[in-house]
Amino acid sequence: MRLSGKTAVITGGSRGLGRAIAERYLLEGARVVCAARNPYDIKEVLDLAPERSAYIPVDVTSDASVDALMAETAELFGGVDILVANAGVSRDGRVDRLQVDDWQDMVATNLTGVFLCTRAAVPYLERSTAGRIVNVSSSMATRVAVGAAGYCATKAAVEMFTKVSAIELGPRGILVNSLAPGILDEGMGQQVTSNDRIWSRYKSRLALGRPGRVDEAADAAVFLAGAESSYVNGHVLEVNGGLLWS
Template sequence: MTVQPNGLAERRIVITGGGRGLGRVVAEDLLRHGARVVIVGRKSTVTQWIQEHHAGSAVTADVTDAAQLAAAFAEAAARLGGLDVVFANAGVSRPGPLAVTPPANFTTVLETNVVGTFLTLQAAVPYLAESGSARFIALSSALAQRIAPGAGAYSISKAAIETLVRVAAIELAPQSISVNALSPGFIDEGMGRDLIANPPVWDRYLPTIAAGRPGRAEEIAGVARFLAGPDSDYVNGHVLEVNGGLAF
């Protein structure tokens, strides 16, 4: 892997859900740009990551389990000698109309996306507070602010994450921790890949994108790199949308 030097050199970064989908692309991009990266994920994705990325590191944890996250962050911080950036990327979706969504599915989405982000923040703050110029980045979605039938649970969870970000940004600013959300539109990776592969659904949404195409995961990774690096020092409490001009 060729490292491209910039302001991310030696930046100590943890990414939850970094073993697959969009999180994986972001993690690989950060590694290429000189950051030191530890991913946090379930055992199967962590095992595969370790096998494929000798420059990276990984620890196992369920983001809905506070004790597991606390242990994972302690281990990650020990390996890296501290933390500068945490990207709360782990998330799930359980599509379906709200009126008939099984309560267990709704709860799973909220626990993973909202509670998982909250617990990740709590686990991260003691280490980020020692950085002097830290970042906490949460993954939102274009669907946090736009109504898409069948995406109710997911949209609600992402709207909650955006409020969490705004509150945490104010509360953590005195500790030199900035808190922002990255909000992708329709992307050719992770959950977006499945949507794009569904012609009846994709044919409905493609005309609403000014760019006329889905975003590439690498384009989202570039924005994550900006939020993690020195050029975003004065960005705080912001939801940065990356969606090609989405209008619906």
């Protein structure tokens, strides 16, 4: 129960990695708010600990929506100790074909959303005895992927935003780190593993020869939110099984 007594807000928390992190945080004793545009089948997660969990709809591209999320969380559970900024979208397209609307959607969700969530959470986190922000990035933040300019660029920006935030917020008792998963067996990674032609190309680039499980990435998110990471700040933790990329 490494997160007992802590309250966590997880954006994009109703499916994929966000859902897995929510489940793991609940098992570790945290109070958890799963925040997303769509609840999907989140009731299965909330049923793990109904008295310590809630779903709150949010649009991370809207400052009013994000502010309301933090206020409602504090009203429900008495504060906010952990923010996991996980909400993200990917739109395929080479730079000469990528639509402006798709580019702006990625910037608004993947980057501006992290900024808005951070800004809204700070007044609550600085009242915590152990404020934590975990920004979810990607292995593609530091590796070139043809057709993914928008996604790669926004995730790279998230990592630099994390490092600057860590320096600015550290003196206020808030640690800011980034979790950068590789190819996982759910969410966006599933689009790779479910296509035999694509997966045959990427499998050879993984030292462990398999995709990661979302629970393995969720374990890393527990570390970054807990007491064991009390002197880790401004770090990008890659969870990718040894990913080679050319």
